[in-house]
Amino acid sequence: MSDFAVKDTAPSKAPPKGERLLLRQMGDLIANPEAAVGLIILFILILTAVLAGWIAPQNPYDLMQLDIMDNMLPPGSQLGSGVTAWLGTDDQGRDMLSAIMYGMRVSLGVGIASVLIASFIGAFIGVLSAYIGGRFDALVMRIVDLQLSFPSILIALVLLTVFGRGLDKVILSLVFVQWAYYARTVRGSALVEKSKDYIAAARCLELPRHRILIRHMLPNCIPPLIVVSTVQIAHAITLESTLSFLGVGVPVTQPSLGMLIASGYDFLLSGNYWVSTYPGVALVLIVVAINLVGDRLRVVLNPRFTQ
Structure with a gap:
């Protein structure tokens, strides 16, 4: 009797469902030419801003380096x-290429920081408003509308x-301006999730309110929150x-792109x-x-969107 080689036919371990969904969404995002171009440009600009201290030809805010x-x-x-000043210099003798690199660091930092804080506050208020409902929900929404x-x-x-004036004051002002957008967006999604069976089951199990909000409702409200x-971020930077x-x-002492534009406004003519x-x-x-990137994310994260 001849010997037969035994082949291991055990299937390879598949990635978790959530990981497969994330990979598919990333693939859909990158597959779009416009979103891919946006990602590449955004990656280059962010990397340039982060590494400005090492790759900039000059520290434009070091008076010892200015003439x-x-x-x-x-x-x-x-x-x-x-x-070599590839983009010229301003009225203070600063290399414009270096000033733009440092200015992008401030603009991107302010925009990202304000959005992170405002989205956290707005998401919490929106979920809480939808879950409690009643007069509390009406009061929160009237404040948002106002x-x-x-x-x-x-x-x-x-x-x-x-x-x-001050960097922290600007971030605080942007947070105050933006939190209402996230509160309204998350509240709308939370109202839909509130009526589903898994929330009713969680209430029947007498789970704590904070666990229902944080572990069950809020994760399902994240896709629209990411899009907004x-x-x-672009709105905050602007x-x-x-x-x-x-x-x-x-x-x-911490000029952004807006201040650089303002400093050269008088020299345009x-x-x-x-x-x-x-x-x-x-x-x-x-x-x-x-x-x-945001427009494509709206399509990728919305399963009801017809592509």
Whole structure:
């Protein structure tokens, strides 16, 4: 009798269901050309901002590295230190490429930090409002409606007038402006989840309220929260840049892209276009890249969306 080789036919272990869903969603996101381009641009800009201290030709806020004789040089000029200013210099002799790298760090940091804090606060209030319902829900929604009836820039200007200038003050103002968007979005999703059987089962088991909210309802409200947060990052960056352009945002020692644009505004008509133009291009690239990714995320995370 001949011997037969025994082959191991045991199936390979499949990844968990949640992991498979995440991989499929990431694949759908990357498969879209516009979203892929947005991700690439966003990755390059974030990496540039994070590594600005190491890759920037100059520290534009170190007075020891600045020479007033290098002011308003056109793109491609060479500074007295031997560094080539590929994007020119401003009225203080700062290399614009280096200033943009450092400015993106401030703008992205303010936008991401404010969105993270505001989304946490808004999600908690939205879930709690939907779960409790009744007068509490009506009161919260009227406050949300009242805040959303005012322009965001107006609220931020009033808050910064009261608080004063400063990076932390700008973040606090943006959090106050944005939390209502997340509260309304999460409340709508939580109301749908509240009527489902698994919430009724959790109540029958007499689970603690905080466990039902955090472990059951909130995770199912995350997809729309992610979409809103992605778009709101672009909105927060734009709003911060507007405030800095108006002179009430971040301080001069921590200039963002908005302040760089404002510093070159007076030179636009004199032919020195590069002082405001290049920071403006960087700001547009950030906002457009985030919106491209956010639009595709809205499709990927919404199973009811017809593709």
